Amino acid sequence: MINDITLGEIPIQRIHDNFLSKSGIRLSILRLDLIHPEISGNKWFKLKYNLECARNEGRDSLLSFGGPWSNHLHALAYAGQYFDFSTIGLVRGELPYPLNACLQDAKNAGMELVPVSRADYKNKDNPEFAEYLKRQFGNVFLIPEGGANKAGVKGCKEIINLYPQVFDLVCIACGTGTTLAGMASTSQIPLLGFQVLKGKGYIRRQVNTLMQQYQLSASCDWNVCDDFHFGGYAKVNDEFLQFLTEFEQRHGLPLEPVYSGKMLFGLYQLFKKRDFFPQNYSILAIHGGGLQGARGFL
Numbered sequence: 524m525i526n527d528i529t530l531g532e533i534p535i536q537r538i539h540d541n542f543l544s545k546s547g548i549r550l551s552i553l554r555l556d557l558i559h560p561e562i563s564g565n566k567w568f569k570l571k572y573n574l575e576c577a578r579n580e581g582r583d584s585l586l587s588f589g590g591p592w593s594n595h596l597h598a599l600a601y602a603g604q605y606f607d608f609s610t611i612g613l614v615r616g617e618l619p620y621p622l623n624a625c626l627q628d629a630k631n632a633g634m635e636l637v638p639v640s641r642a643d644y645k646n647k648d649n650p651e652f653a654e655y656l657k658r659q660f661g662n663v664f665l666i667p668e669g670g671a672n673k674a675g676v677k678g679c680k681e682i683i684n685l686y687p688q689v690f691d692l693v694c695i696a697c698g699t700g701t702t703l704a705g706m707a708s709t710s711q712i713p714l715l716g717f718q719v720l721k722g723k724g725y726i727r728r729q730v731n732t733l734m735q736q737y738q739l740s741a742s743c744d745w746n747v748c749d750d751f752h753f754g755g756y757a758k759v760n761d762e763f764l765q766f767l768t769e770f771e772q773r774h775g776l777p778l779e780p781v782y783s784g785k786m787l788f789g790l791y792q793l794f795k796k797r798d799f800f801p802q803n804y805s806i807l808a809i810h811g812g813g814l815q816g817a818r819g820f821l
């Protein structure tokens with residue numbers, strides 16, 4: 524069964540520093556990066572019901588989309604290998620030669636890598652493109668980029684079961700909003716998403732769209748902070764990278780600059796605003812894994 528995967532311990536790490544004690548905020552990090560050595564972080568939750576659907580429909584090949592450092596394709600390749608599916612990854616743009624570490628891992632796990640021009644990639648969600656892909660690759664099970672579909676949202680509802688319900692706020696980084704949509708439809712604790720790409724209100728709209736599409740309603744207050752993306756997806760600056768290095772060293776915790784790093788930087792900026800969070804506020808920030816992607820920044 525698809526649920527039969529050995530999940531690692533998922534510790535909750537309390538963060539202590541002068542800055543937090545001065546502002547009277549309790550911060551803990553859910554180490555979802557430790558859930559599995561290869562199928563990292565929230566990606567397992569977005570994939571599990573997709574794999575189950577594919578199996579129920581009798582399809583033995585999974586096809587999905589992503590950029591050349593995609594955590595989603597990386598996790599999909601391993602999940603496919605683990606559960607005996609063949610996998611096809613449609614990679615945006617040209618395949619780097621030699622392959623980068625992410626794509627090399629995916630290939631080693633058995634994924635067939637197919638480059639897709641940026642122009643075609645823009646059409647990846649069109650029904651005609653899906654038909655074309657089915658003609659080209661046979662009876663494949665299509666999973667949208669980032670696992671952003673009904674099965675993906677369903678899996679993310681389960682993330683709230685990984686921690687005790689004792690926090691005042693739970694924070695996550697958002698790329699497609701799938702994780703936030705799933706969690707916002709089950710959590711009783713308010714949620715704050717940190718948008719990692721540019722576009723005011725983009726994730727807020729995506730989450731609303733996903734929830735409408737799948738007829739979900741919010742079970743808690745949720746909001747999105749879209750001020751800390753540094754100009755776009757995977758964009759960084761020196762101040763941010765320095766914050767990450769210091770944070771990693773001080774707390775012995777690995778971060779990556781695309782998702783969880785931006786969330787933590789954003790949180791610390793909000794901590795600096797007096798009275799943004801009430802005294803003695805207790806926050807859980809979810810480390811979404813994806814550390815393989817940090818290799819793209821070395």
Ligand SMILES: *Cc1c(COP(=O)(O)O)cnc(C)c1O
Nearest residue numbers: 697698699700701702782811813
């Ligand atoms: C994919 C990913 C996210 C974003 O999840 P969405 O459901 O697409 O919003 C956050 N953190 C990490 C580490 C990821 O790999």
